[in-house]
Amino acid sequence: MDPVVVLAADEAFAMPLAVTVRSALENLAEGRKLQIYVLDGGIQESTKQRVERSWPAGRFVLNWLSVDEQLFAKLPVWGHVSQVAYYRLLLPKLLPEHLSRVIFLDCDLLVCGDLSELWQCDQRGFLCLAVQDCAAPYIDAMLAIENAENCCPHLGSTMPIENYQELGLNPLMPYFNSGVMVVDVDGWRRESLSQQLLDCLEENRSYIRWWDQYALNVVLADRWGMLDPRWNQGANVYNFSRWDRSYYDRETYLQVLEHPFIIHFTTKFKPWKITCIHPRRKQFFKVLDRTEWSGWRPPKFDSAHSMLEFLKTQQRRLRYASRRFLSSWSR
Incomplete structure (x- = not known):
């Protein structure tokens, strides 16, 4: 079976959506296609056509799924994030019933590996497979990381779930990034997981950090499995000037830094912004120039x-x- 990939975007993220999928298709195994579902947050029809023309014909089947924004109207957003970040929480409700398992991808990625290999990963009974967040690798990094004194100053957060004690979470548990997930959609349906996630956000509103990730890491604690960290190289890896100032061992650090399967442009400093200094920004524009946005650069x-x-x-x-x-x- 060909990989089933789900992404969520609005008009502002249509161009990065085109780049993300283009990079995935260019690195997909020969003879494979992507079954693509885009959770549509209000993309204009002309832009949709432009997105579709950005991808090589015959390598994908595309489905646009409209989303009722009112479902997320009460959820908090700020900074560079919109309500689209929460769409992934309702995958069982938004996707067709026949889909039992999907790969969810953010739209600020460059896919360098073959998604058919990610698709073939053993789910191992977990509701979700994901990569430990290199900007916030543990529920409480100060307690979990052996070399915390060297590593923690370079993290985005040492405690991404501030009220973890009240929630009864183990401080040594890993914390994952939701930008790349292999989701057991049937399992989410059986567990009524979407409602649990929304309830978590409502009950802990004043503690929410990083939007959907807060709820996913609370509700899926002990119920998600780790992927090879190369499947989601976060921008924070470049904050570690050496392996012994990270939480990685030397071999893993070098693999993630030099040979990522997916590059994730985390943080608000996206490659299409003039404020981006990401070392792999030029790779983004190389792929961009093979889409309908060829030649575009930020003012x-x-x-x-x-x-x-x-x-x-x-x-x-x-x-x-x-x-x-x-x-x-x-x-």
């Missing part, structure tokens, strides 16, 4: 705010280069 300064953001970017770029330089001398 540098369209406002005083964008100028300020650009200056902040240069400051971050200098800090990043300094860390790398100093670490090379200390080896």
Whole structure:
């Protein structure tokens, strides 16, 4: 069976959607197709046609699924994230009944590996397979990581679920990123998981961090399985200047850093923004130039705010280069 892939996007993420899927199709095994379902958050019809023309004909079957935004109207959003981030929580309700298992992908990815290999991963009885979040690898990293003193200053969060004690969660449990998941949709249906996830968000509203991930890591605690970390290389891996300043062992660190199966442009600094300093940003535009958005590049300064953001970017770029330089001398 060909891989079944689900993504969620609105008009603002139509271009990155085109790039993500284009990269997946270009690295898919010969003779395979992708069965693609896009949870549509209001993409214009002309943009949908542009997206579809961005992908090689004959390698995919595309289904657009409209989503009622009112289902998510009360859920909190801020920063660069919209309600679309929550669509994945209702996969059993939004997808056709005959789909029992899917790969869910965010739309800020570059797929470098063959998704048919991810599709063939053994579910092992878990409701979800995912990758430990390299920006927040544990429920309480200060307790879970042996070299916490060296590693924790480089994390996005040492405690992504602040009220974990009240919820009875083990602080040593890994915490996963929801941008790449292999989902047992039938299992979610049996467990009425979507309602559990929505209830979790409602009951813990004041503690929500990273939107859908909060609920997924609370409700799926002990019920998700780990994927090879190369299937979701988060941007935070580049904050670790050396393997011994990360929570990885040396071999895993080098594999994730140098040979990712999927590059995930986590954080608000997306490659299509002038503020992005991600080391693999150029790869994004190489794929972009094979889509209907070929030649597009972000405008540098369209406002005083964008100028300020650009200056902040240069400051971050200098800090990043300094860390790398100093670490090379200390080896």
